Amino acid sequence: MARERLPPWHERQRLPNGRELLIRPIRPEDAEPLRAGFPLLQPEEVRQRFLHAMRDLTPEMAERFSKVNPKTEFALVAAEPLPPGEALVGAVARVLVDPDGRGGEFAILVSRYIAGMGLGRYLMTRLVKWARSRKLEYLYGDVFEHNQPMLSLAQSLGFERESQSDGLVRVVLKLDGKPGG
Numbered sequence: 001m002a003r004e005r006l007p008p009w010h011e012r013q014r015l016p017n018g019r020e021l022l023i024r025p026i027r028p029e030d031a032e033p034l035r036a037g038f039p040l041l042q043p044e045e046v047r048q049r050f051l052h053a054m055r056d057l058t059p060e061m062a063e064r065f066s067k068v069n070p071k072t073e074f075a076l077v078a079a080e081p082l083p084p085g086e087a088l089v090g091a092v093a094r095v096l097v098d099p100d101g102r103g104g105e106f107a108i109l110v111s112r113y114i115a116g117m118g119l120g121r122y123l124m125t126r127l128v129k130w131a132r133s134r135k136l137e138y139l140y141g142d143v144f145e146h147n148q149p150m151l152s153l154a155q156s157l158g159f160e161r162e163s164q165s166d167g168l169v170r171v172v173l174k175l176d177g178k179p180g181g
Contacts (some may be wrong), residue, residue, distance in 0.1 A: 008163055009023075009025050009076065009130075010023070010025075011176065012076070013122065015118075016118070019114070020081055021079060021114075022080070022081040023077070023078050023122070023126070024084075025062065025074075025075065025076060026066050026068060026094075027077040027085075029065050030077060030079070030085065030089055031062040031067075033079075033087060033088060034062045034065060034092070035062045035134070036088075037060050040093075056162065058099050065092070067174065068135075069092070070138060071097075072097040073095065074095045074127070074131075074134075075092060075095075076093050076094070076123060076126055077091065077092050078089075078090050078092075078119055078123065078126070078154065087107065087121060090113060090114045090124060091097055091119055092113065093107070093108040093123035093127055094107050095131055095139065096104065097132045097134070097136065101136075102138070103136055103137060104131050104136050104138055104139050105140055105141060106124070106127050106152075107141060108127075111150070115149075115166075116149075120150070120153055121157070124154075127139065128175070131175055132175050136175055136176055137175060138164070138173060139172070140170055140172040141154070142169070143169050145164065145167050145168065145169050146167075151169060151171065155171075159171040159172060159173040175176075
């Protein structure tokens with residue numbers, strides 16, 4: 001049987017519950033599904049990702065999130081295995097390269113419907129792999145100090161806590177060939 005060949009950064013993933021997802025780069029067509037799926041998120045999920053409360057994802061914000069500059073950004077989605085624009089998006093992971101080109105800030109959001117199944121870990125390893133391919137020196141993110149699942153994940157991938165303020169912890173991974181991807 002011939003194996004299906006997928007484009008770069010596209011991978012099929014089967015979750016422990018049997019659900020199949022397609023991990024792929026975000027596409028402009030994902031803007032509307034992102035907006036449509038936003039009300040499914042709990043207020044705490046939104047606050048942990050955006051670091052403040054938000055009622056909805058405006059069309060402008062959805063468009064901004066779904067159109068990345070390939071020179072300075074990388075974003076993956078975990079979506080239903082349907083065409084972009086039709087597929088429900090269950091998770092988003094992204095890196096934004098700092099203006100000096102040395103580091104990158106990561107952000108990740110996994111819907112509670114598919115949380116706790118290893119998807120966050122998998123997406124983080126993909127972000128680390130991309131950051132290393134771009135020769136970034138480090139990857140970092142700000143995490144609420146009470147978000148123990150994310151802090152534990154970061155620690156298990158080799159991220160170190162660098163600073164803490166206003167209830168946030170900055171986790172940093174030096175990209176010198178150590179664990180994390």
